[in-house]
Amino acid sequence: MSKHQLVTNNANETALLGEKLASLLEPGDVLTLEGDLGAGKTTFTKGLAKGLGVKRTVNSPTFTIVKEYEGRLPLYHMDVYRLENSEEDIGFDEYFNSHGISVVEWAKFIEEYLPEERLNININYDEGDSRTIEFSSTSSHFDSVISELRS
Numbered sequence: 001m002s003k004h005q006l007v008t009n010n011a012n013e014t015a016l017l018g019e020k021l022a023s024l025l026e027p028g029d030v031l032t033l034e035g036d037l038g039a040g041k042t043t044f045t046k047g048l049a050k051g052l053g054v055k056r057t058v059n060s061p062t063f064t065i066v067k068e069y070e071g072r073l074p075l076y077h078m079d080v081y082r083l084e085n086s087e088e089d090i091g092f093d094e095y096f097n098s099h100g101i102s103v104v105e106w107a108k109f110i111e112e113y114l115p116e117e118r119l120n121i122n123i124n125y126d127e128g129d130s131r132t133i134e135f136s137s138t139s140s141h142f143d144s145v146i147s148e149l150r151s
């Protein structure tokens with residue numbers, strides 16, 4: 001399925017990209033976020049939350065694993081880093097099958113629970129404050145999201 005890569009030059013640009021993506025999402029969409037610590041996964045999610053109309057401040061959910069926010073659609077912000085080497089299922093299906101938007105940082109650690117249809121987002125460090133952000137879709141819905149994002 002389709003892929004799209006672009007570069008952001010500061011944190012604000014990454015957040016704006018998240019905000020733009022939010023306007024293209026549909027109920028129940030699942031997004032995965034990969035990238036090293038400090039790459040910008042939470043920064044991207046903050047922008048996405050803003051785009052979903054979330055008023056509360058979005059912080060990293062590392063210690064709680066899931067944080068829920070009210071917006072135009074509910075936002076489930078997960079950071080599953082702590083589940084590396086763990087089989088723990090915190091009820092992922094319920095989140096993924098609901099009408100809210102799920103965003104999963106370090107999704108590779110819960111690979112077995114992820115739905116097939118999702119938008120995978122990879123953030124890579126470049127020089128300084130530049131980041132290469134790659135979107136890859138696993139469904140026709142996310143193919144169209146990517147093509148809207150490019151335009």
Ligand code: ADP
Nearest residue numbers: 009010011014037038039040041042043129131
């Ligand atoms: P992660 O959730 O991936 O660990 P964070 O979003 O918490 O990362 O942190 C990213 C850090 O990098 C923030 O301090 C942010 O200001 C900084 N930063 C610098 N340039 C960028 C960029 N282009 N995109 C995102 N964050 C950036």
Ligand code: MG
Nearest residue numbers: 041042060105
């Ligand atoms: Mg984070």
